[in-house]
Amino acid sequence: MSGHAGHPPAPEALPIPVVDNHAHLDMSRDGLDAPDLPELIAAATAVGVPRMIQIGCDLPGARFTVEVIDRYAALLGGVAIHPNETPKLHDRGELESARAEIERLASHPRVRVIGETGLDYFRTGPEGVTAQQDSLRWHIDLAKRTGKVLQIHDRDAHEDVLRILEEEGAPDHTVMHCFSGDVVMARECVERGYFLSFAGTVTFKNARDLRNSLAVTPLERVLVETDAPFLTPEPHRGATNAPYLVPLTVRVMAGVLNVDVPLLCTAIADNSERIYGPW
Numbered sequence: 001m002s003g004h005a006g007h008p009p010a011p012e013a014l015p016i017p018v019v020d021n022h023a024h025l026d027m028s029r030d031g032l033d034a035p036d037l038p039e040l041i042a043a044a045t046a047v048g049v050p051r052m053i054q055i056g057c058d059l060p061g062a063r064f065t066v067e068v069i070d071r072y073a074a075l076l077g078g079v080a081i082h083p084n085e086t087p088k089l090h091d092r093g094e095l096e097s098a099r100a101e102i103e104r105l106a107s108h109p110r111v112r113v114i115g116e117t118g119l120d121y122f123r124t125g126p127e128g129v130t131a132q133q134d135s136l137r138w139h140i141d142l143a144k145r146t147g148k149v150l151q152i153h154d155r156d157a158h159e160d161v162l163r164i165l166e167e168e169g170a171p172d173h174t175v176m177h178c179f180s181g182d183v184v185m186a187r188e189c190v191e192r193g194y195f196l197s198f199a200g201t202v203t204f205k206n207a208r209d210l211r212n213s214l215a216v217t218p219l220e221r222v223l224v225e226t227d228a229p230f231l232t233p234e235p236h237r238g239a240t241n242a243p244y245l246v247p248l249t250v251r252v253m254a255g256v257l258n259v260d261v262p263l264l265c266t267a268i269a270d271n272s273e274r275i276y277g278p279w
Helices: 037-046 059-071 086-091 095-106 126-146 158-168 183-192 208-215 243-257 261-276
Strands: 019-023 051-056 075-079 111-120 149-155 174-176 195-198 222-224
Touching: 019 222, 019 243, 019 261, 037 243, 051 059, 051 111, 059 075, 059 095, 059 111, 075 095, 086 095, 086 126, 095 111, 095 126, 111 126, 111 158, 126 149, 126 158, 149 158, 158 183, 183 195, 183 208, 195 208, 208 243, 222 243, 222 261, 243 261
Parallel strands: 019 051, 051 075, 075 111, 111 149, 149 174, 174 195, 195 222
Antiparallel strands: none
């Protein structure tokens, strides 16, 4: 995979294998073909990322997820209706049937995540807020009923996300996917027992606030992700992201946390197994 057109070269392998806890392997960017999964998994495994969680956040993505997690031992799955999809389904009168299908797909034993769900006030205007908030409450309930991990998408909606999680009562394991809050929010999430997952954004030059948030997160609450094919870490920002680029993010995170790379890798692997179970 690395070295192909549009794909950065492979970074130095990690000394201890970690988990990419959030990727969209059904998606492509810039008109490119969807990734070749055996090639993608082999490239990631070669640099110390042999396990990943495939997130399907619309109905086609959720169906794809359940299909590939049966085929590839490297993959576990997550299914949900993304907050930006919810108002569209609601307006078309298709939300109830979509929820029923997500609930059915979520019963698969290798689906370990309900997510990504949450709130996105960046792409959806005020008219979609009620539908998004109702959807978040429904997904929280589904995660609790099924005993699965909840993965939260939060864009420009920090206060409402935290408020609704408090009102509903968060599941046993809640992950703030692609954490984007400040130090105050990071401390609040840690206090509540949530996990903070950091993507390639933590490597961006202008992301000092995000690195400060990571710096106050204890090792036992830290996860790493790509959000592939998006949010590619430096020095390849803007290229197509894939799980084999996780080592770039991990090494920056280790520097921010002032720990050595093997220690951070061990923490990420232990945290992942603790909440998602064995692959």
